Amino acid sequence: MNRCPALARAVLSACGARGMMLATAESCTGGMITAALTDIAGSSSVVDRGFVTYSNEAKVEMLGVLRQTLTTHGAVSRETALEMAGGALARSHADVTIAVTGIAGPDGGSEEKPVGLVWFGLAKKGHAPIAQSHVFSGRNRAGVREATVETAFDMILSALQET
Secondary structure (H helix, E strand, O other), rough: OOHHHHHHHHHHHHHHHOOEEEEEOOOOOHHHHHHHHOOOOOOOHHHEEEOOOOHHHHHHHHOOOHHHHHHHHEEEOOOHHHHHHHHHHHHOOOOEEEEEEOOOOOOOOOOOOOOEEEEEEEOOOOOOOOOEEEEHHHHOHHHHHHHHHHHHHHHHHHHHHHO
16 A cells, blocks of 8 residues: 555645755655655645755765765765755755665665665754665565655654654
8 A cells, every 4th residue: 555645745744833844855766755745735835845866976966965975885875865865955945854865676786785775864954864774675666666755754754753
């Protein structure tokens, strides 16, 4: 069952209740998080912008991810997710940002970074950014991407409960 529409509504409601704006920085989802939010009427009162930074160059140019980070740790890493989230916060009017970077498959994985690995970064004004990873194994590309969107919404909701 696709929980995305209900989770998107919950994120918009939680941000709206706190007077917070949201921005996204998406790689492996290609804008799906922002799309799920903006499918809902009235989302413009909460959604500031979405950065789709599929390439490394886009991560550098649009979000300020350091080339050294990409060279040393790779695009799919804790460090890159943190820099993506922080960059989205710095380059928007948002109070909270979510960043995702991963390997949706079906190829591109390795033993160290398997298909289904996604790193999430979350930045909130006045707080240090946080990151976590999930491996969505046994899913096809669409399944990895859908699970990534759902997990991103869960992570935002969890962070907002602390606000």
